[in-house]
Amino acid sequence: MSLLETLKPLFQENAPWKKGVWSAIEQLGLPTKKWDAFRYNSLMQLNQGSFKLAQANDIKISGAAGIIALPLNSAMRSHGALLLKGFQEALRGEKNPYALLNTAFADSGLFLYVPPGKTIEMEWTLPSLEEGALHTPKMEIFVGKGAHLSVHYIQKGQGHYFYNQHLQLSIEEGATASINEHLEHSSDGFAMHTVRARLKKEAFFKMFTFSKGACSERHDIQVSLEGERSEVDLKGLSLPAFKDEVHHYIDVRHVAPNCRSNQHYKTALMGRARSSFEGKIFVEKEAQQTEAYQLNNNLLLSPKAQAMSKPNLEILADDVKASHGATVARPKEDELFYLQSRGLSKKEAEWHLARGFCMELACESVIDRFLHQGQEDG
Amino acid sequence: MLEIKNLHVSVEGEKILKGFSLTVNAGEIHAIMGPNGAGKSTLAKVLAGHPDYEITDGSITFLGKNLLELEIDERAHLGLFMGFQYPVEIPGVTNLQFLHSALNSKRKSQGEAPLSEEVFRELLMSKMQEMEISPTFAERDINGGFSGGEKKRNEILQMAVLQPKLAVLDETDSGLDIDAMKVVAAGVKSQLNDENALILITHYQRLLDYIKPQFVHVVVDGKIAKTGGAELALKLEEKGYAIHQ
Numbered sequence: 059m060s061l062l063e064t065l066k067p068l069f070q071e072n073a074p075w076k077k078g079v080w081s082a083i084e085q086l087g088l089p090t091k092k093w094d095a096f097r098y099n100s101l102m103q104l105n106q107g108s109f110k111l112a113q114a115n116d117i118k119i120s121g122a123a124g125i126i127a128l129p130l131n132s133a134m135r136s137h138g139a140l141l142l143k144g145f146q147e148a149l150r151g152e153k154n155p156y157a158l159l160n161t162a163f164a165d166s167g168l169f170l171y172v173p174p175g176k177t178i179e180m181e182w183t184l185p186s187l188e189e190g191a192l193h194t195p196k197m198e199i200f201v202g203k204g205a206h207l208s209v210h211y212i213q214k215g216q217g218h219y220f221y222n223q224h225l226q227l228s229i230e231e232g233a234t235a236s237i238n239e240h241l242e243h244s245s246d247g248f249a250m251h252t253v254r255a256r257l258k259k260e261a262f263f264k265m266f267t268f269s270k271g272a273c274s275e276r277h278d279i280q281v282s283l284e285g286e287r288s289e290v291d292l293k294g295l296s297l298p299a300f301k302d303e304v305h306h307y308i309d310v311r312h313v314a315p316n317c318r319s320n321q322h323y324k325t326a327l328m329g330r331a332r333s334s335f336e337g338k339i340f341v342e343k344e345a346q347q348t349e350a351y352q353l354n355n356n357l358l359l360s361p362k363a364q365a366m367s368k369p370n371l372e373i374l375a376d377d378v379k380a381s382h383g384a385t386v387a388r389p390k391e392d393e394l395f396y397l398q399s400r401g402l403s404k405k406e407a408e409w410h411l412a413r414g415f416c417m418e419l420a421c422e423s424v425i426d427r428f429l430h431q432g433q434e435d436g
Numbered sequence: 437m438l439e440i441k442n443l444h445v446s447v448e449g450e451k452i453l454k455g456f457s458l459t460v461n462a463g464e465i466h467a468i469m470g471p472n473g474a475g476k477s478t479l480a481k482v483l484a485g486h487p488d489y490e491i492t493d494g495s496i497t498f499l500g501k502n503l504l505e506l507e508i509d510e511r512a513h514l515g516l517f518m519g520f521q522y523p524v525e526i527p528g529v530t531n532l533q534f535l536h537s538a539l540n541s542k543r544k545s546q547g548e549a550p551l552s553e554e555v556f557r558e559l560l561m562s563k564m565q566e567m568e569i570s571p572t573f574a575e576r577d578i579n580g581g582f583s584g585g586e587k588k589r590n591e592i593l594q595m596a597v598l599q600p601k602l603a604v605l606d607e608t609d610s611g612l613d614i615d616a617m618k619v620v621a622a623g624v625k626s627q628l629n630d631e632n633a634l635i636l637i638t639h640y641q642r643l644l645d646y647i648k649p650q651f652v653h654v655v656v657d658g659k660i661a662k663t664g665g666a667e668l669a670l671k672l673e674e675k676g677y678a679i680h681q
Contacts, residue, residue: 391487396524396578399484400538400594401512401545410537414528414577 062088064108065192069162073134075145079162086155095153098334098366099305100274104248109192109220114166115185117195125178126171130196133169141169141198144226148254154278156250160194160224167196167224174202174230182211187247189217196224201233201261208236215244215272222250229261231285236264240424243272245302251277259285259314264292268420270428271298271331276305283310283317283345294323295419297428298331308337310352312345312375321352324419326412326429327363334366339382343374352382357389357415359408437462437633438602443494445475445482445658452478454658456494460602463630467644467669468637470655471677476637477521479655480606484518485511499601512538513545515601515632519591519608526578531590532560534578535597542598563596567623584611585620592623599627604635609643621646641673 062083069080088105089096116129126137134141145161152158166185172178187193201207215221221243229235235255243249249272255263263281281290296304310319325333335354356365367384389411397407409429416425438460445453452475460466470476482489483496485508496503499514506514526534532553540550551559560574567589579587588608595603605624609617625647628634636643644652644666652668653660656677662668 392524393526395484395486395508396520396526397534397538398508399512399518399520400534400598401509401541402534402538403507403509403541406509406537406541410529410534411526414526417528 059108060088061105061107061109065159065163068111074138075134075142076162079149079158082149082152083155083158083162086153086158088155095307095336096276098332099276100303100332104220104274107220107248110190111163112166112185112188112191112193116166117168117185117197118183119168119180120183121178121180124176125173126169128169130167130169130198131165133198137169137171140200144198144228148226154252156222156276157224157252157254157278160196160222160250160252163192163194164196164224166194167198170197170199170207172201172205172207172233175204176202177206179208180210182209184211184213187215187217187219187221187244190219192220192222194222194224197226199225199227199235201227201229201235203230204232205230206234208238210238210240212240212242214242215247215249217244218246219244220248220250224252225254227253227255227263229255229257229263229288231258232260233258234262234264238266239268241267241269241275243270243275245271245273245300247272249275251275253277253279253281255279255281255290257281257283257285257288257290259288261285261288263290266419267294268424269294269296269298269304271296271302271304271333273301274303274305276307278307280309281311281319282313283319284313286314287316288314289318290320292319292321292323293419295416296323296325296333297328297416297425298325298333299328299428299431301330303332305334306336308335310337310339310350312339312341312348312350315344315346315348315375317345318349319351321354322419323353324355324357324416325365326357326359326415327365328359328429330360330362332364334368335384336368336370337382338370338372339380341371341373341375341378341380346375346377348375348378348380350378350380354384355415356384356386357412358386359389359412437499439495439497441495443482443496444492445478446490446492447478447488451492452489452658453482456655456659458653458660460633460635462601462633464651465628465634465636465647465649467649467652468635468655469639469652469669469672469677474655475658476655477606480518480521480604480637483511483516483604484508509541510545512598512600513542517595517598517600517603519588519595519603519605521607521610523579523587523591525580525582527580529578530575531578532557532574535560535594538594539597560597563593566626567593567596568619569593585613585616588612588620589616589623592620596623596627600632602633602635603627604637606637607639608636609638609640617643618646641669644669
């Protein structure tokens with residue numbers, strides 16, 4: 059039985075926002091390697107898998123004084139109209155079936171509203187992952203005018219599961235939102251992370267993801283710069299080892315003029331790990347004086363690791379500063395020789411180079427831990 | 437200490453060294469001079485163990501061991517140091533981290549306990565002071581954004597930390613102004629004693645005004661064409677290499 063066949067009987071159209079979701083999923087079907095956006099992902103095991111629904115455990119949060127933070131279910135009762143509008147809009151243009159699956163089963167999650175002018179720093183503690191379960195947390199975040207939100211969370215998983223998370227952000231005029239996520243998925247787990255962000259005038263969105271990869275892990279991030287002088291900064295560091303995979307599919311859309319976007323993703327691969335990066339910058343005709351940058355660097359630390367990179371620019375405006383770049387390389391011979399000539403073994407020299415490669419994006423302790431695990435893998 | 441006999445070396449099929457022989461004893465300073473393409477830098481890289489060079493004939497013995505059988509790091513542990521003509525910039529790795537692990541690797545190979553970061557930092561700071569290097573170098577990336585002079589000074593700092601038995605400095609003077617060269621030369625000289633030795637590879641005589649060699653060798657077309665004392669360098673400066681070609 060396929061994933062959809064197992065999940066269909068579990069789907070209940072018990073909320074207004076679930077209306078039409080299942081038929082949208084069935085219409086799209088689940089992706090295969092023939093879908094351009096999913097061509098590097100190993101999906102067979104996931105799409106043939108069967109999962110039970112995870113118990114709806116709420117996300118625990120800290121530092122939420124002065125804002126509205128509710129479990130999604132209760133928010134549907136208190137802020138139903140606001141949420142419903144967002145869900146319906148999101149549903150219309152959604153091309154990722156896994157993002158739709160999240161909506162179909164999103165009974166747990168978080169509604170966050172940061173009132174105008176408020177500054178808030180918070181931590182989320184996500185519920186632990188159940189063996190053999192489908193988890194579909196949905197975070198709906200509204201950052202009011204001139205407010206500042208900063209969120210940090212860690213997700214760790216063990217065993218076999220399907221974690222399908224959806225983060226929706228609506229960032230009002232002059233507001234900022236910063237998300238810092240640290241993901242340690244299981245090598246037997248599947249993970250789909252969807253982020254959809256819309257920015258109003260002079261809004262700023264920043265996101266950093268650390269990830270070790272999973273059996274299959276994919277990040278699908280779409281950011282729409284809809285207000286003038288809004289800005290987005292997306293960064294990520296992945297250190298997959300063993301047979302783990304991590305894929306990034308990023309779409310930044312410049313709709314309004316004078317906006318700025320920056321993407322920088324780095325992956326250091328060990329063992330038989332695989333990664334892909336597909337980043338798209340789309341600059342609409344009206345989005346003059348756009349600045350858009352995109353960079354993807356990959357370091358292959360093992361002969362059997364594979365990295366794919368496909369940066370993309372589509373520019374309709376004529377007054378635009380944009381650049382994109384991609385590198386896939388092994389540790390440089392001249393750098394290795396230099397370090398070895400001072401007495402470091404080849405392994406130590408590679409370790410230093412890998413560490414140096416990662417350093418600009420993450421802290422030493424995290425890098426060291428995952429490089430060690432990867433090196434043990436060979 | 438070092439004995440090179442009839443060394444033949446090729447890179448990508450091209451013969452560079454063609455019967456090069458040289459003996460260096462403890463306490464000696466040798467200068468190797470010669471025109472471009474004579475094989476001077478090749479010699480330094482072969483000694484350090486660069487993988488691109490193919491040794492087709494000859495032998496190198498260093499402190500009683502067959503150098504050609506040793507890995508790059510094993511050569512360094514044994515006491516060989518090569519000062520690079522073009523030191524490599526390595527982003528994200530600080531001088532401190534790198535030199536700390538390099539010294540500890542060497543200590544480990546000699547059965548000595550590793551130095552803690554604290555102890556090493558003190559050692560590094562004192563060496564930096566001797567070399568007139570700003571303490572901020574410690575936390576900077578290896579050679580990252582360094583000027584030519586700073587890079588060369590950093591090479592000598594590494595030498596001071598690792599205390600090799602034999603240092604082979606490949607055109608350490610190139611790209612240095614007179615003031616920088618004096619500092620570098622003083623740094624090198626302060627490390628010399630009866631138990632170690634130095635090979636200076638250079639194009640110009642001027643470095644030899646500051647570090648006086650006992651032996652000057654002229655390399656032409658892959659082997660030593662003439663050997664003399666310090667006065668040979670002066671003669672070369674005056675008359676050029678043409679007379680030996």
